[in-house]
Amino acid sequence: MSYVIAEPCIDQQDQSCVAVCPVDCISADPASDRKFYIDPAGCIDCGSCETACPNQAIFRADQLPQEWAGFALVDATWFRDPARARRAVDELLPAA
Amino acid sequence: MTRIALGPAVVQHVRPAGARGAAGAGTSAAFVPNATLVRRLDLSPSVARFVVRRDGSVATHLAGQYFALGIWADGRLLQRPYSTASPPTGASQLEFLIRRVPHGALTPRLWDLPLGARLRVGPPKGLLTLDPRLDRAALFVATGTGLAPIIAMLAALLDGPADARPPRLIVVHGVSYTAELAYRGRLERWAASHPGVAYEPVISRPADPLNAGWSGAVGHLDVALDAAWQRHRLDPRETVAYLCGNPEVIAAATRLLAARGVSPDAIVAERYWTTPIMGPSALDRAS
Numbered sequence: 001m002s003y004v005i006a007e008p009c010i011d012q013q014d015q016s017c018v019a020v021c022p023v024d025c026i027s028a029d030p031a032s033d034r035k036f037y038i039d040p041a042g043c044i045d046c047g048s049c050e051t052a053c054p055n056q057a058i059f060r061a062d063q064l065p066q067e068w069a070g071f072a073l074v075d076a077t078w079f080r081d082p083a084r085a086r087r088a089v090d091e092l093l094p095a096a
Numbered sequence: 097m098t099r100i101a102l103g104p105a106v107v108q109h110v111r112p113a114g115a116r117g118a119a120g121a122g123t124s125a126a127f128v129p130n131a132t133l134v135r136r137l138d139l140s141p142s143v144a145r146f147v148v149r150r151d152g153s154v155a156t157h158l159a160g161q162y163f164a165l166g167i168w169a170d171g172r173l174l175q176r177p178y179s180t181a182s183p184p185t186g187a188s189q190l191e192f193l194i195r196r197v198p199h200g201a202l203t204p205r206l207w208d209l210p211l212g213a214r215l216r217v218g219p220p221k222g223l224l225t226l227d228p229r230l231d232r233a234a235l236f237v238a239t240g241t242g243l244a245p246i247i248a249m250l251a252a253l254l255d256g257p258a259d260a261r262p263p264r265l266i267v268v269h270g271v272s273y274t275a276e277l278a279y280r281g282r283l284e285r286w287a288a289s290h291p292g293v294a295y296e297p298v299i300s301r302p303a304d305p306l307n308a309g310w311s312g313a314v315g316h317l318d319v320a321l322d323a324a325w326q327r328h329r330l331d332p333r334e335t336v337a338y339l340c341g342n343p344e345v346i347a348a349a350t351r352l353l354a355a356r357g358v359s360p361d362a363i364v365a366e367r368y369w370t371t372p373i374m375g376p377s378a379l380d381r382a383s
Binding site: 019020044 | 164166172173175176177218221222
């Protein structure tokens with residue numbers, strides 16, 4: 001189980017989750033990314049990020065709203081193939 | 097009390113793509129050791145004090161904060177956060193009070209580490225820190241290894257000037273076994289040598305043979321807390337409570353303190369693991 005960052009994070013650039021993650025498993029490249037990503041291999045399910053997020057963008061994977069279910073794969077993908085994850089984000093919510 | 101850390105310090109944790117030694121785009125967190133295990137003191141088969149020495153310059157922490165300890169296991173960086181018992185003196189050594197969880201992911205491996213083993217220590221984090229209202233009495237309540245951050249806070253306060261510390265420092269520490277009354281000697285010395293410091297250990301399993309000879313307080317921590325509250329005649333408007341450890345005990349203590357009139361902004365709590373009842377809102381340091 002892991003936490004996942006969903007659509008409400010996109011283009012918000014809030015970093016509260018990064019600050020509170022005890023194991024530093026939330027990352028993004030500020031020059032290229034429109035959201036932050038949680039590494040499912042590093043997440044310890046503490047929920048600190050969910051509490052800290054002012055945009056209510058973070059959910060336990062098993063509690064992810066159906067319309068944002070694809071973000072679990074997006075987050076996991078970013079840590080292997082960031083370009084692919086970014087394309088997926090653009091498809092899920094095209095840039096304005 | 098919920099404290100959310102915001103501000104410029106956040107930026108340093110955002111890593112550019114390809115950053116080495118930490119997770120960047122396209123890679124999970126790497127294992128870049130930056131500390132050495134230098135000492136382990138076993139209090140019981142399942143509780144020990146670990147001392148690590150960090151390499152080079154060290155990050156400054158606040159008394160009460162925690163660090164992620166990480167090792168390389170099963171092809172990945174395996175980390176869990178632990179509060180340090182060390183006050184922020186700038187020393188390279190950090191001490192941690194850790195409970196071994198038999199089927200946990202990390203702690204059985206920690207117990208297997210020889211002295212000299214290399215680890216990764218993350219940056220300091222955590223919001224269980226001293227309240228600036230130092231003119232109020234400080235009531236510290238801990239279960240088990242939740243005492244660690246309280247030791248750091250007490251050491252920081254007692255090492256500082258007497259006029260910059262709360263008028264009373266009261267520690268209520270609950271454990272199952274007397275052997276797990278970590279830092280008992282230090283706390284007893286502090287209580288004996290500093291007016292206003294009180295140490296109130298309580299054992300929850302007095303009938304267990306391992307606790308033979310114990311003549312101190314027994315029972316549940318919340319009952320001991322209530323007794324301490326009355327004995328010390330604490331004023332809810334002039335007290336800040338620090339709670340750390342078992343989430344169910346923290347919940348009970350919070351209810352008790354609220355009933356005694358302590359306002360939510362005067363209760364600082366850190367839960368060491370989550371429970372299904374509470375939901376995923378706390379640190380999980382059980383493994």
